Amino acid sequence: MASDTLVVEGTGSDVDDAWTAARRSLAGLPGGGLNIAHEAVDRHAADPGVRGRTALRVLDRDGDAHELTYGELARRSSRFASVLDRLGVWPGDRVATLLGPDADLYVAALGILKAGAVLAPLFSAFGREPVRTRLELGGVSVLVTTPELYRRTVQPIRDDLPGLRHVLLTGPMLDGLLDAADPDRPITPTAPGDAALLHFTSGTTGAPKAALHVHEAVVAHLATARSVLGLRTDDVYWCTADPGWVTGVSYGIVAPLVVGATAVADTRPFDVRRWYRVLAEQRVTVWYTAPTALRMFMARGGQEARRYDLSALRTIASVGEPLNGAVVEWALEVLGLQVHDTWWQTETGAIMLATPADEEVRPGAIGRPVPGIEAAVLAQGPDGRARIDDGHVTVVGGSAQGELALRPGWPSLFRGYFGDPDRTAACFADGWYLTGDVVRRDRDGWYRFVARADDVIKTAGHLVGPFEVESCLMRHPAVAEAGVIGVPDPAAGALVKAFVVLRAGIEPSRELRADLLGYGRRELGAVAPRSIALVPDLPHTRSGKVMRRLLRTRELGLPDGDLSTLENPS
Numbered sequence: 001m002a003s004d005t006l007v008v009e010g011t012g013s014d015v016d017d018a019w020t021a022a023r024r025s026l027a028g029l030p031g032g033g034l035n036i037a038h039e040a041v042d043r044h045a046a047d048p049g050v051r052g053r054t055a056l057r058v059l060d061r062d063g064d065a066h067e068l069t070y071g072e073l074a075r076r077s078s079r080f081a082s083v084l085d086r087l088g089v090w091p092g093d094r095v096a097t098l099l100g101p102d103a104d105l106y107v108a109a110l111g112i113l114k115a116g117a118v119l120a121p122l123f124s125a126f127g128r129e130p131v132r133t134r135l136e137l138g139g140v141s142v143l144v145t146t147p148e149l150y151r152r153t154v155q156p157i158r159d160d161l162p163g164l165r166h167v168l169l170t171g172p173m174l175d176g177l178l179d180a181a182d183p184d185r186p187i188t189p190t191a192p193g194d195a196a197l198l199h200f201t202s203g204t205t206g207a208p209k210a211a212l213h214v215h216e217a218v219v220a221h222l223a224t225a226r227s228v229l230g231l232r233t234d235d236v237y238w239c240t241a242d243p244g245w246v247t248g249v250s251y252g253i254v255a256p257l258v259v260g261a262t263a264v265a266d267t268r269p270f271d272v273r274r275w276y277r278v279l280a281e282q283r284v285t286v287w288y289t290a291p292t293a294l295r296m297f298m299a300r301g302g303q304e305a306r307r308y309d310l311s312a313l314r315t316i317a318s319v320g321e322p323l324n325g326a327v328v329e330w331a332l333e334v335l336g337l338q339v340h341d342t343w344w345q346t347e348t349g350a351i352m353l354a355t356p357a358d359e360e361v362r363p364g365a366i367g368r369p370v371p372g373i374e375a376a377v378l379a380q381g382p383d384g385r386a387r388i389d390d391g392h393v394t395v396v397g398g399s400a401q402g403e404l405a406l407r408p409g410w411p412s413l414f415r416g417y418f419g420d421p422d423r424t425a426a427c428f429a430d431g432w433y434l435t436g437d438v439v440r441r442d443r444d445g446w447y448r449f450v451a452r453a454d455d456v457i458k459t460a461g462h463l464v465g466p467f468e469v470e471s472c473l474m475r476h477p478a479v480a481e482a483g484v485i486g487v488p489d490p491a492a493g494a495l496v497k498a499f500v501v502l503r504a505g506i507e508p509s510r511e512l513r514a515d516l517l518g519y520g521r522r523e524l525g526a527v528a529p530r531s532i533a534l535v536p537d538l539p540h541t542r543s544g545k546v547m548r549r550l551l552r553t554r555e556l557g558l559p560d561g562d563l564s565t566l567e568n569p570s
């Protein structure tokens with residue numbers, strides 16, 4: 001395929017022009033086609049003026065910085081692709097990473113893409129159960145992880161995963177394989193519409209979902225990195241999202257490299273003081289982070305900030321949860337910078353609504369649709385989701401509140417939930433992609449986040465499916481039923497809380513509750529409930545589903561609202 005075919009036919013509106021500009025500044029594969037890794041590293045490595053530029057600066061556990069140039073990253077990731085060849089990996093095969101943000105992760109992620117395989121990143125703080133479910137769901141055949149994570153999380157479930165053919169362990173094993181592999185392995189030709197990324201996400205009901213993205217998504221990563229984050233080649237950029245989630249890949253790996261900037265990766269856990277030090281010592285210019293982190297900075301007070309030289313910092317942007325107006329005001333006063341909110345989802349693949357870096361922030365508002373995105377507010381039905389009559393939705397104009405919908409057609413829109421056409425179809429109606437988020441739009445076209453229309457929990461920026469947590473708790477021999485909700489928390493936004501009904505004959509006790517909390521932590525890891533209440537029963541709908549909404553209103557001491565679908569309103 002010739003690279004000029006990357007300019008897909010548009011509908012003739014200005015909506016396409018926004019993406020066309022980004023498409024034009026991508027190289028395309030030498031023989032035709034498009035590959036994210038080629039755009040991210042190889043085309044830079046081929047440019048003598050860029051080859052020696054630092055692509056990646058990793059801060060190790062001791063805080064020492066290790067740098068990889070674009071040239072080095074290109075060769076090492078090609079070696080990784082050739083290791084995958086030796087393991088019999090074919091284009092389209094899913095290869096998962098269970099790694100923190102270190103050099104191995106970047107090398108593996110880019111190598112997987114170069115091999116034409118599909119990168120399926122996993123959150124390294126997941127317990128065995130979420131890892132098992134996702135490896136199975138994605139039909140993953142090769143996993144890359146550390147020896148420590150392997151022992152803790154993968155080994156105990158290995159026998160349950162017959163499809164997992166190989167596990168590559170970082171350290172001497174991977175280094176040995178890489179040293180013996182071909183640094184000049186050509187990239188497997190991929191087309192813009194070929195599968196590239198598989199991001200796991202959660203819904204209200206059922207198992208997690210695996211959102212499939214294609215190589216063409218890089219068009220949106222590049223366009224938004226420039227138009228929203230204002231990223232330039234001379235930037236030192238730090239995205240603090242974990243690479244097990246969509247932000248950590250799209251804006252932690254792909255966006256900075258496609259732009260040709262220097263990405264900073266910190267392998268150590270969150271700590272306010274250290275993060276200030278990273279910002280100051282690495283002379284970070286653009287920082288993409290989450291409201292939870294900013295709230296923790298704010299809780300530490302302004303004094304701490306004054307001890308660091310943050311003069312290099314030009315832009316702070318935030319994603320993943322509602323950005324409190326108070327945080328924006330604090331950052332302006334103490335850090336001297338506005339925080340630019342950005343809204344998007346695993347499914348959208350890239351930033352959709354935002355206040356771009358060069359625009360004035362309105363505290364409490366997200367911003368407006370980015371160039372190339374058409375957004376709408378849809379009238380809601382009684383369940384909070386967009387009302388669909390005979391296949392038609394109602395678009396509300398002007399200032400309005402309702403479900404946020406986006407007009408499909410942008411390059412990073414997911415191509416479906418892997419193996420689940422029904423749940424994919426349920427995301428679309430009447431020519432719109434339905435986000436499941438309720439927003440308010442004011443007269444100027446600025447959007448504010450109101451709430452999610454479903455029961456999914458956002459804790460510290462991470463999406464947690466209540467069903468997954470409930471199902472896990474119900475495998476405990478003492479548990480008859482569980483209902484899981486998010487309860488408000490000043491730092492994390494929400495914390496996961498479980499209401500548990502015990503099996504007949506089992507007496508509630510403090511020990512049992514502690515045992516259940518420990519079980520949750522072991523099986524689920526970072527998405528485990530932080531608190532558990534043992535209760536005699538749970539409210540159900542007539543169809544037998546646990547009414548999480550009622551658990552929530554009761555927890556918050558709010559009126560119960562409409563209970564017409566309730567079976568035992570007591």
Ligand code: 6R9
Pocket residue numbers: 201245246247318319320321322323341342343344345346347366435436437449451452458461462463
């Ligand atoms: C990128 C990412 C998506 C959900 C989304 C919404 C919430 C994201 C937000 C925000 C308020 C923002 N969300 N950005 N809420 N303000 N700026 O986070 O993807 O993990 O799929 O979560 O996160 O509820 O629907 P994902």
